[in-house]
Amino acid sequence: MALQTSPDAPIPVGRVSRLIGGWIDRLGAVWVEGQITQLSRRPGAGVVFLTLRDPAHDISLSVTCFRSVFDQVADVVSEGARVVVHAKPEWYAPRGQLSLRAAEIRPVGVGELLARLEQLKKSLAAEGLFEAARKRPLPFLPQLVGLVCGRASAAERDVLENARHRWPHVRFEVRNVPVQGVHAVPRVVEAVQELDAHREVDVIIVARGGGSVEDLLPFSDERLVRAVAACRTPVVSAIGHEPDSPLLDLVADLRASTPTDAAKRVVPDVGEELTRVRQLRDRALRCVTALVEREERGLASVRARPCMERPHRMVEEREERIAELTGRARRTLGHLLDRAESELTHTHARVVALSPAATLRRGYAVLQHADGSVVRAADEVAADEELRARDARGEFAVRAVAAPDAVVPPA
Incomplete structure (x- = not known):
């Protein structure tokens, strides 16, 4: 039941403390878990004082117990240990302080932890x-x-x-x-x-x-x-x-x-690192040396090739090859020209032999009309027609006369 108080009718502190104590006395015993932060065992004292703390919420409560209760776990419990305490809340009215009176203390086992x-x-x-x-x-x-x-x-x-x-x-x-x-x-x-x-x-x-x-x-x-x-x-x-x-x-x-x-x-380790640096430096030196030596051998092999030992030799070989091909080309062209000249000579001789001029040189002549067409038959010539006669040395004009009798060519 709430107390009826006012600024004009307050209650004394002692009564408030006694009322709180009476309310707490009605509470039953509880099992509490926490961590022991302070432990006080005075020689000859029958009561042990300790502080139980909740690490998760940073809340502490004072705990008292008889020495006989604590001695049962004194060998396994010390500051920092986690314990489970069966205790009853108590209110100390003169100081207005809440504490727990422990009837049993059990250490939290390793398996549970x-x-x-x-x-x-x-x-x-x-x-x-x-x-x-x-x-x-x-x-x-x-x-x-x-x-x-x-x-x-x-x-x-x-x-x-x-x-x-x-x-x-x-x-x-x-x-x-x-x-x-x-x-x-x-x-x-x-x-x-x-x-x-x-x-x-x-x-x-x-x-x-x-x-x-x-x-x-x-x-x-x-x-x-x-x-x-x-x-x-x-x-x-x-x-x-x-x-x-x-x-x-x-x-x-x-x-x-x-x-x-x-x-x-x-x-x-500075010694190990220096050793590792030396090893890496030696390995790098060996790698570079091997690379240089390999390249030197390759360069020497390249320089030993004929084309590198006598660079002009390749030009000379090409020059000789060109001269040889040029000579072959000239010989081939000469043979072709000689053959063509011989064939031309023979062809010219045949042309000359078969030429109408050669026939004319043997005493023949060619009659042509005024328009230049060749007279091929006697009946193509009219009486008194002027014709042109062409022999081997030139041409001259002739006039056709009527023939006494027509000549009929043989059948």
């Missing part, structure tokens, strides 16, 4: 965050390497020492953050985002020196996985040792088995 991680893994994989097409290649020689690791940790030492041993001039931008416990995820996410925004950072390494499944839970947190997936800078995951495989390994652009392996994969 792995099942939850597997479910998260499938969910993120369905979004495509682990696809190989999203992976970006690492730069060959990074000028500035971002490193996220624990302060003064073995992982930091392994990465820095091995990288500088391989390439002494490599520079690092180190961000020391908690890599375990309740503050690990937000601090690692903040460090990764800060290095990703740094313009000179070419690659980011997230390193940790291994641990149990519970210790590596921050590197399977969904917030960290999404932050790495959103990075524009290539990210290398170097969490733990070979068997360890948090979800960060799947979303990172490269997974290194150890921090030492990360240093080897990110920074090239």
Whole structure:
């Protein structure tokens, strides 16, 4: 039932606190899951104080329990562990503070953690965050390497020492953050985002020196996985040792088995690169030398050919061939002319022998009418007709007279 209050008739704070306590006392016990962020066990005290936190929503509640309850799980529960607590809400009226009174504490088993991680893994994989097409290649020689690791940790030492041993001039931008416990995820996410925004950072390494499944839970947190997936800078995951495989390994652009392996994969070895350069230079020299020698042999072979050794020889051979063909042509033409001359001589002799002029030279003459037509028969000539007579030496005029008797040619 709501209280009837007004500015003129307020109620005291103590009554409000008692009313809240009475309402909370009516609540039953509940099972609560969370992560232990603070644990206080004072020597000789019969009560243990701890803080239970929800990493997903960043909400914390104070929890108290008798030492006998906590001692049952003291060997397997520490700060950062995930537990399930059966507790009843309590209201401490003098301070106005809500807490839980735990009657039973159960650590979350590894099998249950792995099942939850597997479910998260499938969910993120369905979004495509682990696809190989999203992976970006690492730069060959990074000028500035971002490193996220624990302060003064073995992982930091392994990465820095091995990288500088391989390439002494490599520079690092180190961000020391908690890599375990309740503050690990937000601090690692903040460090990764800060290095990703740094313009000179070419690659980011997230390193940790291994641990149990519970210790590596921050590197399977969904917030960290999404932050790495959103990075524009290539990210290398170097969490733990070979068997360890948090979800960060799947979303990172490269997974290194150890921090030492990360240093080897990110920074090239100057000695190896110099050796490789020498090998490539020697191979190039051999290739060029072999090419020059082959071309020299080919040039020598070409120069040894007769046409190159005596360039005028081909002209001389062609000149001799032309002279030979010219002589043949002249001889052939001479034979043809001689044969044609002989045939012409014979033909001329036959023409002369058969010519009418030759007949005329034997005493014959040709009579022609005035129009030039030849008189072929006597009856073609009229009396007193003037005719032209043509002999071998010229022509002269004649006149036809009537014949005493007509001569009839024989039948």
